[in-house]
Amino acid sequence: MSNEDWLARTRAAVWHPCTQMKHLEQAPPLPIERGEGPWLIDYQGCRYLDAISSWWVNLFGHANPRINAALIDQLGRIEHTMLAGCTHAPVVKLSERLAHLSGLGHAFYGSDGASATEIALKMSFHYWRNLGHPGKSGYISLQNGYHGETLGALSVTDVALFKDVYAPLLRLSHQTVSPDWRLSEANESPRDYAERAARHLEHHLTRHAETTAAVIVEPLVQGATGMAMYHPIYLTRMRELCDRHHVHLIADEIAVGFGRTGTLFACEQAGIRPDFLCLSKGITGGYLPLSCVLTSDEIYAAFYADSTARGFLHSHSYTGNPLACRAALAVLDIFESDDVLRRNQAKAARFNELLAPIARHPRVRHLRNCGMIWAFDVIDAEPDFSARFHQQALLKGLYIRPIGNTVYFMPPYIIEQAEMNLMAEVTLEILQSL
Ligand SMILES: Cc1ncc(COP(=O)(O)O)c(C=O)c1O
Numbered sequence: 001m002s003n004e005d006w007l008a009r010t011r012a013a014v015w016h017p018c019t020q021m022k023h024l025e026q027a028p029p030l031p032i033e034r035g036e037g038p039w040l041i042d043y044q045g046c047r048y049l050d051a052i053s054s055w056w057v058n059l060f061g062h063a064n065p066r067i068n069a070a071l072i073d074q075l076g077r078i079e080h081t082m083l084a085g086c087t088h089a090p091v092v093k094l095s096e097r098l099a100h101l102s103g104l105g106h107a108f109y110g111s112d113g114a115s116a117t118e119i120a121l122k123m124s125f126h127y128w129r130n131l132g133h134p135g136k137s138g139y140i141s142l143q144n145g146y147h148g149e150t151l152g153a154l155s156v157t158d159v160a161l162f163k164d165v166y167a168p169l170l171r172l173s174h175q176t177v178s179p180d181w182r183l184s185e186a187n188e189s190p191r192d193y194a195e196r197a198a199r200h201l202e203h204h205l206t207r208h209a210e211t212t213a214a215v216i217v218e219p220l221v222q223g224a225t226g227m228a229m230y231h232p233i234y235l236t237r238m239r240e241l242c243d244r245h246h247v248h249l250i251a252d253e254i255a256v257g258f259g260r261t262g263t264l265f266a267c268e269q270a271g272i273r274p275d276f277l278c279l280s281k282g283i284t285g286g287y288l289p290l291s292c293v294l295t296s297d298e299i300y301a302a303f304y305a306d307s308t309a310r311g312f313l314h315s316h317s318y319t320g321n322p323l324a325c326r327a328a329l330a331v332l333d334i335f336e337s338d339d340v341l342r343r344n345q346a347k348a349a350r351f352n353e354l355l356a357p358i359a360r361h362p363r364v365r366h367l368r369n370c371g372m373i374w375a376f377d378v379i380d381a382e383p384d385f386s387a388r389f390h391q392q393a394l395l396k397g398l399y400i401r402p403i404g405n406t407v408y409f410m411p412p413y414i415i416e417q418a419e420m421n422l423m424a425e426v427t428l429e430i431l432q433s434l
Helices: 005-014 021-025 065-074 089-102 114-131 151-155 160-169 190-211 233-245 266-272 297-300 321-339 342-355 385-395 417-433
Strands: 030-037 039-042 047-048 106-110 138-144 175-176 210-215 246-253 275-277 291-295 366-370 374-378 408-410
Touching: 047 417, 065 321, 089 106, 089 321, 106 114, 114 151, 114 210, 114 246, 114 275, 114 291, 151 160, 151 190, 175 190, 190 210, 190 233, 233 246, 233 266, 275 417, 291 342, 321 342, 342 366, 342 417, 385 417
Parallel strands: 138 175, 138 210, 210 246, 246 275
Antiparallel strands: 030 039, 039 047, 106 291, 275 291, 366 374, 374 408
16 A cells, blocks of 8 residues: 555545644645654655654654563553453552652543543542532633643633634633743843743732632643743742642643653652642653543542542543553653663753754744753744645655744654754755745
8 A cells, every 4th residue: 555545545534633634635644654763654665753753752762672562561461451440560550650750649540631631620629629618610721821622621721723613612711821931021031031920820819719729730841832931930939829829730741741851740840749740642652542640649638538429430441551551661661771861961962052053043033942842933934834844844854843833843762863963954954945
């Protein structure tokens, strides 16, 4: 079967996510036959560097031998068993290790990122209800924040394109000023601007804490709206404010967890521990859908009772899937044995050097980096900038998808010098030609 055959069949049978299907007539998807490290390979044998880690999920490359081996071993034992009424070694071991790494003692599992958001929102409300405060049912999130596409997650998301159509179905929530440093005044440092944004949160909490269950935030990088980055002091202040006003802090590290921002969890850079930590994407190294909400023993204890209704009765059929948990354990093993976070620092420093010519390009603004995420904005971009950039990059062997006029890189951690060169060179060439 050729690329063209698969394209015809996908158009006829598959409804692709986040896509106006008619646009596929002009911009067909890439038919992928296999993957090898950071490379995606199509049915003609053409190779594309996966510069965005297959929607930010892949950490250690495609067809990683160590993750493959863990999964093959697990397949010989048990592929799936329900987690209500059963338990198994992979889920126990993973929960223990995540508790150790995060300082949050209990792990509740879902499948995708959005299901983790739903779980955290529901758990927070239910906690306050169990404590006799059912009026604490409101949520605060950041302007331009993104937490997923299910109705609860969309209620705290602030991306008009995804949200507006469904507005009649959604619960109102409050969006507070984003600490994105690009919004700072001239002569205002990112830190000062983050402090100013935190005062907006304070203002709202002072008035509405009694009816607020939780604040949900993407720590350090607001991904989906274009890799907006901000100073960690914002999270430190948020933690102080949440403590003072008896409101939960939900850290949505679905995109930024597992080393993306330079530390295993982004919250570490602010010296804080959230009440709920939502994880997904990189948790299985991009192998299988798994999400997890970690929470404190104190919150867990508020559900522990004789009454069934006080318990958290949420569930998904694939909760704690053993294969997904084995992949996640293999990912944690790689972090430990390969000193990944330290090696990423050296890679990031090298890539920053390679990006210097791009930073100097007259159409480039706000070149920014946080850990293994890079982004810049292109001024005077045409409305079809993203699609054209994507198509041109494909012709040069680079798989990259700008968000609006923001070009970003979020490569797997196994990229090496040659691949970094390719990302930087191809990007500069396209910038010159667009
Ligand atoms: C910060 C954040 N939260 C939640 C989600 C939703 O995750 P999923 O697409 O797995 O439902 C995403 C996805 O990009 C995300 O970036």
